Amino acid sequence: MSVPSAALASQVARLPFDGVCLDMQHGMIGFPDAVGMIAAINAAGRPALVRSLWNDAATPGQCFDAGASCVIAPMVNTRAQAEALVRAAKYPPMGARSWGGYTALQASGLTPAEYLREANRMTMVFAMVETVEALENVEAIAATPGLDGLFVGPSDLSITLSKGAGVDKTGKETLAAMARVAQAARANGIVAGAFGGSAEVIKTYLGLGYTFIAAAVDVDLMQWGAADLNRTLAG
Ligand code: 3PY
Ligand code: MG
Numbered sequence: 001m002s003v004p005s006a007a008l009a010s011q012v013a014r015l016p017f018d019g020v021c022l023d024m025q026h027g028m029i030g031f032p033d034a035v036g037m038i039a040a041i042n043a044a045g046r047p048a049l050v051r052s053l054w055n056d057a058a059t060p061g062q063c064f065d066a067g068a069s070c071v072i073a074p075m076v077n078t079r080a081q082a083e084a085l086v087r088a089a090k091y092p093p094m095g096a097r098s099w100g101g102y103t104a105l106q107a108s109g110l111t112p113a114e115y116l117r118e119a120n121r122m123t124m125v126f127a128m129v130e131t132v133e134a135l136e137n138v139e140a141i142a143a144t145p146g147l148d149g150l151f152v153g154p155s156d157l158s159i160t161l162s163k164g165a166g167v168d169k170t171g172k173e174t175l176a177a178m179a180r181v182a183q184a185a186r187a188n189g190i191v192a193g194a195f196g197g198s199a200e201v202i203k204t205y206l207g208l209g210y211t212f213i214a215a216a217v218d219v220d221l222m223q224w225g226a227a228d229l230n231r232t233l234a235g
Helices: 007-014 031-043 057-067 079-089 101-107 112-122 132-136 138-142 154-163 172-187 199-208 218-235
Strands: 018-022 048-051 072-074 124-129 148-151 190-193 212-214
Touching: 007 018, 007 031, 018 031, 031 048, 031 057, 031 072, 031 212, 057 072, 057 079, 057 101, 079 112, 101 112, 101 138, 124 132, 124 190, 132 138, 132 172, 138 172, 148 172, 154 172, 154 190, 172 190, 199 212, 199 218
Parallel strands: 018 048, 048 072, 072 124, 124 148, 148 190, 190 212
Antiparallel strands: none
């Protein structure tokens, strides 16, 4: 989702998808918006995921405290940056997340001791691989203890692969790079994820072994629905 609306999040959470991801990087969603949206998504029985604005130390804990199940951090280019991400997202001894997740704690129905024990398993953290630098380090990033998955940003990845010449989400070089990322994830028993955005792209990435795909953006779904309606009426 890119649109900051709890009312819309509640509707999107009832569409036939496995979860709803809030885009705090390229969407228009800030943390106060995310709080209401996460609650609406969870109330519909779906997991709420968040793509953070940046790989900062505060956002994972803040979003998990509010009830998010997964945080996806952009532009994780090195092993050190991946380790910093895990530190921000996981409680000790795996990381250094600060205690205070009252919304998540109450919603879990667990005692504080149980929540502390279960939280690192209940919350997932994914590193975005979307630069040539990240690709060169992908085996080391994928082996970061506590990291739950890799998530490819194919647009940025193709931009850096082509040195700024263009965006090509299904170009030969992009797909070769994505095959390497999927292999690194598989070798470490973590999730291989990517941003899809259209049926054709999703099918291509499934073919590469990706198992977690951000399917489509809210505004695109609306545009496609409107275009389809007009086509049907015209036909
Ligand atoms: C990218 O393709 O670069 C992304 O970050 C997808 O949202
Ligand atoms: Mg990107």
